[in-house]
Amino acid sequence: MMVPEVFPNVPLIAVSRNPVFPRFIKIIEVKNEALMELLRRKVRLAQPYAGVFLKKDDNNESDVVESLDSIYSIGSFVQIHEMQDLGDKLRMIVMGHRRIQITRQLEAEPKESESQSKPPPRRKAKFSHKDQPTNGLRRNTGKLKYDLSVLQALTSEIVKTIRDIIALNPLYRESVLQMMQAGQRVVDNPIYLSDMGAALTGAESHELQDVLEETSIPKRLYKALSLLKKEYELSKLQQRLGREVEEKIKQTHRKYLLQEQLKIIKKELGLEKEDKEAIEEKFRERLKDRAVPQHIMDVISEELNKLGLLDNHSSEFNVTRNYLDWLTSMPWGTNSEENLSLERAKEVLEEDHYGMDDVKKRILEFIAVSQLRGSTQGKILCFYGPPGVGKTSIARSIARALNRQYFRFSVGGMTDVAEIKGHRRTYVGAMPGKIIQCLKKTKTENPLVLIDEVDKMGRGYQGDPSSALLELLDPEQNANFLDHYLDVPVDLSKVLFICTANVVDTIPEPLRDRMEMINVSGYVAQEKLAIAERYLVPQLRSLCGLTEVKASISSDALSVLIRQYCRESGVRNLQKQVEKVFRKVAYRIVSGKQTTVTVTPDNLQEYVGKPVFTVDRMYDVTPPGVVMGLAWTALGGSTMFIETSLRRPVGGADPKGEGSLEVTGQLGDIMKESAKIASTFARAFLMGQEPQNQFLVNSHLHLHVPEGATPKDGPSAGCTIVTALLSLATNRPVRQNVAMTGEVSLTGKILPVGGIKEKTIAARRAGVTCIILPAENRKDYSDLPDYITQGLEVHFVDHYSQIYPIVFPQNQS
Known part of the structure; x- marks a missing residue:
């Protein structure tokens, strides 16, 4: 069918994104009812022609436009080659023939139905012969004068660029073959070549429309070449990205293949086994030289069989493997x-620690028993005493002396039972308790385990850890200790457990009953001086990078440091002060102020500041009504004065009235009761000694214990309060430099008290020459070393009547 040269009126089809270039085929779908009817009628009338124009807005999906301003004025005259009527839409294959330009809008023929009477869908484009730019060019190409060399160069460059694009992206080859007409040389037709070049690219719609509207052949070729060059650069980038991704995938794939091949080769050569076989062999290798009990070996064999049946990637596989890992890591029989x-043990213990004779003696006894038995044994000891006296560090020395592996864990603040007994295996991330971890780490069945701060255990919603320790620290039970995770009995009977605590009151009674309690009391000044000279000074001097030539501290300076700066029971504060001295010495030497420094009592204040303790005692001479007592604290012992005084004048009181006693000084309930008992007994005792003295009967008295900010409690000040009241009543001062301690009963009996060593040390430090102790504390006093008791006059009494002549001698004026 011949396409007419002139066809002035055609239906207008608006398309988006890509215009239809002449000689190119495009599939178009039309959904507008009025336009569909118009096109059907035109095809029936053997006028299968239309005008395809590009919409200016790419987002507009409509087939028709309300105004000609919504489309570009130049489009393509197309012939409808094939039309499929799908009911709700028309699908057409159209072929472009030439460029056309809209001249005006026409109305549709009036014979159509009412539904098609709306003007916009029936718009037709009319064009005249003079408004056919491409047609004129196409027919008169030979007559128009262009520079043929420019056309030839542009044509050749376009062809070359198309070939380059095809070489980079083979998908374009199909498009080019479809566009080229059979047996036609594209190079001979620059107009078609420019259209084909533009159609090949994925350029923006306005750029393609620009090529369609261009009337000058060289300019059109140039625009098409520009679009092709952009497409070529895009193809190059696309190819480079694709090559990089492909290379990366190839490397990963190649590595995987090589690894799989290597596995198979090793397997064939017998160099490597399957994963499960390797795991099983590793576990059996661990148990080769160990004496595993039969009941545990049965559990391991059962778990290994179970492991062989499980899939490598199942969660149960990992749980079983971890369980076997723990079971086979235990030091069974090692x-x-x-x-x-x-001799060797004694040497090691003396090398690291000074004093602590009770602890050292107990460890040597332990070694002696082991030597006689010819086998290792376990024991449960508990060292208690003030902080800084070396409880934790002596445990490390004991491990060295016994040649045992050392493991320490602190239970201070612990609230979870699972820390000791482990978690059930059913939980995610379950682990055995600390004791099983200890055995795995130390690789022996007889380590020394230090359980630190056993008096500071907490209690939470996860249970009570102190109760969990009952099984662990019971010699009758720990031979078959059952951890929740391992779930097999573990023998802990050879483990030497050492617990440490500051106070024993907070340790539950059943737990305390299972442990052998050894008191590690505080140090006196002589012991501190020896510790400082032997251990602290050399250790801290080297720690600060100094030598004995460059820095030294005299014994007198250390004594002043101990007496006026570090009065606590332990040596931790003394260590800090000595380190402070050496730090300042190091600074002076490095800054060039001095080359060598010797610290003496005269220049000590330059390094540690003003003394903290300048007065050893509140009263150098005690007046009537004031007596020195002795107290025990967590930091050691201290002296404590009891003061008594009248609240009202003696004559102002009613002779027949009852007296009163007010107590102050932040005293606890026990001490308040002790004051009442002492007041009652003092009144009765004074009646027996001086019947005419009615002072304690009807006087209003005030008893005060100085340092009111410090809480005080306990019954051991009973005899001191009685003495203070009698001193006030008789208006006689007690014997100077005397101190006493002891609980008094209502009948005057003196009952035993604790902390004798600390109280004796405090009395000696305060310059006391005579101390009075309960008779039942004689055994505690006899255990004290000579350098503490030397020069002290001590009296052991069991009734207050024995104290009275000592503190109020007959020859006293």
């Missing part, structure tokens, strides 16, 4: 060779 030489 013991470290214990040192049974008393």
